[in-house]
Amino acid sequence: MEQHETILEVRSLKKYFPIEKGFFRRTVGHVKAVDDVSFQLQRGEVLGLVGESGCGKTTLGRCILRAMNATSGEILLKTRDADIVDITTLNKRELRALRKEMNMVFQDPFSSLSPRMTVLDIIGEPLWAQGMRGRQLETRVKELASLVGLNAGHLNRYPNAFSGGQRQRIGIARALATNPNLIVADEPVSSLDVSIQAQILNLLQDLKEELNLTYLFIAHDLSVVEHIADRVAVMYVGKIVELSETEDLYLNPKHPYTEALLSAVPKPDPRIKGNQIILQGEVANPADPPSGCYFHPRCKYAKDVCKTTAPPLTEVKPGHYAACHFADELELEGVMV
Ligand SMILES: Nc1ncnc2c1ncn2[C@@H]1O[C@H](COP(=O)(O)OP(=O)(O)O)[C@@H](O)[C@H]1O
Ligand SMILES: [Mg+2]
Structure with a gap:
């Protein structure tokens, strides 16, 4: 990253889903899927967003693209005209004009592509x-196809003629069609064979460099984002619990949850045996989270204060944030990167 130019700033974003009961659909509680999340993205940066299934990653990504309305908070996007707009306040017409500036690559390339449309139509739809x-239109679609490693012969076929990796290439070409600045990639490789994952990760990395894209790159484990992310945010039950530059997060984690996730990352040399920390208990229920620090029931370092008081996300050292009462004192184990 040469220049620092904030392209996205998320401030205190919340998305609460009401839990309704009975004939009158009375609201009896809320699933706090995203609960007071704040971060910034610089142009050309890849921010990895990592956490177990159900912690709110997709919901956060969908709110940022306004595929879903946030409950509260601000999402400030720097547009191509260098205006700063709050995505949460735009009306339909304003939103349509912004659609071309940001897009999503989906987790599942099988269900996210319409089976009755040709590849040409799928990639071309956002342009249409x-x-x-x-x-x-046709020229631009051909250009996009070649950018992602498809050829002209692929364009008149239907998605079912393709393998998972090729379908994800189609999904990526479609996401890039309107030349967006910001891409939310929601677990773009988790449904693919391990052998194909690296190809698609490399493609996303090359495209990022070629087109100076900015990614929010969602993954459920830390090994996927290790090489592609400049910084990583770790999410637990709707909140960011740690955020730092990638290398520092892997070498010197400051949150026990990150330490546990890291212990599950495959070691480059299998002879190096880290202590694998098996996370005790279930992921907390976002509809009925524990008191204090949401992670305390699973944390092997938890003390009394953790049961009563939620630790705020605090800057432990420059650029490295953690939400743990003992972030300064604990000597947590990282991994070699
Ligand atoms: N449309 C919805 N209505 C109600 N609850 C939802 C909805 N979408 C997601 N949730 C809940 O919000 C939480 C976060 O889900 P999600 O963002 O999909 O997590 P992730 O992508 O990290 O797996 C989960 O508890 C999920 O059940
Ligand atoms: Mg998800």
């Missing part, structure tokens, strides 16, 4: 929606 037609 922006008013592009005819020869111009």
Whole structure:
């Protein structure tokens, strides 16, 4: 990253889903899927967002793209005209104009592509929606196809003719069609064979460099984002519990949850045996979270204060944030990167 230019700033974002009961659908509680999340993204940066299934990653990504309305908070995007707009306050027409500036790559390339559309139509649809037609549209789709490693012969086929990795290439070409600055990649490789994952990760990395893209890169384990992310945010039950530059997070984790996730990352040399920390108990229920620090029932370092008081996300050292009462004192084990 050469320059520092904030392209996205999320401030105190919350997304609470009401839990309704009975004939009158009375609200009896809330699932706090995203609960007071704040972070910034610089142009050209990859922020990895990691956490176990159900911790709110997809919900956060969908709120940022306004595929879903947030409950509260601000999402400030720097547009191509260098205006700063709060995505949460835009009306439909304003939103449509911004659609071309940000897009999503989905987890599942099988269900996210319409089976009745040709690859040409799938990739071209966002361009069609922006008013592009005819020869111009076709030329742009061919350009996109070659960018992601597909050839012209693929364009008249239907998605079911392709393997998982190729389908994800189609999904990526579609996401890039309108030349967006910001891409939310929601577990883009987790449904693919391990042998294909590296190819798609490399493609996303190359595209990022070639097009100066900015990614929010969602993954459920730390090994996926290790090489692609500049910084990593670790999420637990709707909250960011640790955020730092990638290398520092892997070498010197400051939150016990990150330490546990790291202990599950495969070691480069299998002879190096780290102590694998098996996480005790279940992920906390976001509809009925524990008192104090949400992680305390599973934390081997927990003390009394952890049961009563939620630790705020605090800057432990420059650029390294953690939400743990004992972030300064604990000597947690990282991994070699
Ligand atoms: N549309 C919805 N209605 C109600 N609850 C939802 C909805 N979408 C997600 N949730 C809940 O919000 C929490 C976070 O889900 P999600 O963002 O999909 O997590 P992740 O992507 O990290 O696996 C989960 O408890 C999930 O059940
Ligand atoms: Mg998800």
